[in-house]
Amino acid sequence: MKPNIKNIAVLTSGGDAPGMNACIRAVVRTGIYNGINMFGVLQGYQGLINNNIIPMDARSVSNIIHLGGTILKTARCLEFKTDEGMEIAYQNLKARDIDGLIVIGGDGTFTGARNFSNKYNIRVMGIPGTIDNDLYGSDFTLGYDTAINTVIEAIDKIRDTADSHDRLFFIEVMGRDSGCIALRSAVASGAEAVLLPERHTSIDELVSQLASGASTKKSSSIVIVSEGHKAGGAYDIAKQVKEQFNHYDTKVTILGHLQRGGSPSSFDRILGSRLGFAAVNEMLQGTSKAMVGLRGNEIKTTGIDEALSRHSFKLENDLLEMTKVLSI
Numbered sequence: 001m002k003p004n005i006k007n008i009a010v011l012t013s014g015g016d017a018p019g020m021n022a023c024i025r026a027v028v029r030t031g032i033y034n035g036i037n038m039f040g041v042l043q044g045y046q047g048l049i050n051n052n053i054i055p056m057d058a059r060s061v062s063n064i065i066h067l068g069g070t071i072l073k074t075a076r077c078l079e080f081k082t083d084e085g086m087e088i089a090y091q092n093l094k095a096r097d098i099d100g101l102i103v104i105g106g107d108g109t110f111t112g113a114r115n116f117s118n119k120y121n122i123r124v125m126g127i128p129g130t131i132d133n134d135l136y137g138s139d140f141t142l143g144y145d146t147a148i149n150t151v152i153e154a155i156d157k158i159r160d161t162a163d164s165h166d167r168l169f170f171i172e173v174m175g176r177d178s179g180c181i182a183l184r185s186a187v188a189s190g191a192e193a194v195l196l197p198e199r200h201t202s203i204d205e206l207v208s209q210l211a212s213g214a215s216t217k218k219s220s221s222i223v224i225v226s227e228g229h230k231a232g233g234a235y236d237i238a239k240q241v242k243e244q245f246n247h248y249d250t251k252v253t254i255l256g257h258l259q260r261g262g263s264p265s266s267f268d269r270i271l272g273s274r275l276g277f278a279a280v281n282e283m284l285q286g287t288s289k290a291m292v293g294l295r296g297n298e299i300k301t302t303g304i305d306e307a308l309s310r311h312s313f314k315l316e317n318d319l320l321e322m323t324k325v326l327s328i
């Protein structure tokens with residue numbers, strides 16, 4: 001039986017990701033189209049606790065589909081992990097008769113939503129929004145494609161300098177525990193090597209790969225280092241390599257937070273729109289404690305418990321192999 005849902009709130013939480021605005025727009029407009037009163041929560045779970053909840057109409061989400069960041073703002077909120085914080089958040093939703101909460105974020109955000117819904121009578125749906133692509137249940141998360149495009153644009157520029165000066169560049173990219181951005185960026189930019197948190201690569205191995213390129217007259221080399229790599233960040237690794245292999249002038253670039261901003265790619269705008277539309281429709285059909293995600297080219301629903309308990313290895317095997325073969 002379809003539940004009688006009248007009021008739905010939406011929030012963004014954790015790291016912002018390009019495509020979140022396209023998704024907020026889809027959530028708000030799909031809800032309004034179906035006769036639901038829509039609310040936006042400012043600053044993620046912090047806004048639930050601070051009672052920062054605003055009504056939204058179709059025009060509240062005009063002209064945002066192309067914008068990076070999130071018009072609802074986001075936050076990392078420790079207080080929501082406490083019983084007291086959750087109780088205040090629930091009372092603020094109850095005061096407005098809000099029966100459904102749609103959260104756009106990563107694994108931390110989903111854990112919060114799952115715990116909240118286990119404790120209180122609130123329906124929740126999750127939408128995977130993180131540049132890290134580290135969630136089970138969606139082949140791509142919102143923002144991942146744009147972040148890769150941003151990274152390769154930067155690497156293309158660095159390559160000009162690397163090549164002009166016979167330099168070895170170590171470029172550190174984001175992905176807290178995930179090598180997804182690093183691997184795709186490496187393939188798309190034609191990097192000589194990539195270091196991933198999911199794979200052990202010794203300094204000896206890396207040095208022999210670089211030395212072999214130098215011996216076949218490579219004028220420059222680019223190594224992508226994922227920030228989550230166990231052997232340390234790009235500066236550490238560059239220092240260790242230089243001690244053994246001093247053929248090139250060595251430079252380090254940390255791309256940092258520029259990777260999270262910017263106008264979303266068409267892929268992320270469409271993905272955000274599809275996921276937002278699906279999340280509201282699923283909620284209106286009675287689905288709760290689930291996430292919507294892209295699998296193949298279809299939008300599918302996965303239970304949040306399942307999504308959180310299954311840590312999928314998301315690095316494509318052919319891409320892993322290719323990074324060695326195509327960089328000879």
Ligand SMILES: Nc1ncnc2c1ncn2[C@@H]1O[C@H](COP(=O)(O)OP(=O)(O)O)[C@@H](O)[C@H]1O
Binds near residue numbers: 013
């Ligand atoms: N165990 C938890 N219980 C309640 N809320 C949580 C829990 N884990 C994370 N959260 C909430 O989700 C927010 C976002 O999580 P975080 O890991 O920072 O980002 P992401 O959702 O992108 O992975 C946290 O700041 C916190 O408010």
Ligand SMILES: O=P(O)(O)OC[C@H]1O[C@](O)(COP(=O)(O)O)[C@@H](O)[C@@H]1O
Binds near residue numbers: 014015107132
């Ligand atoms: O902006 P902050 O708080 O320094 O967080 C940086 C982290 O956020 C991310 O960009 C995205 O992580 P989440 O999507 O899990 O929030 C990571 O790649 C990075 O390690």
Ligand SMILES: [Mg+2]
Binds near residue numbers: 014106
């Ligand atoms: Mg996360």
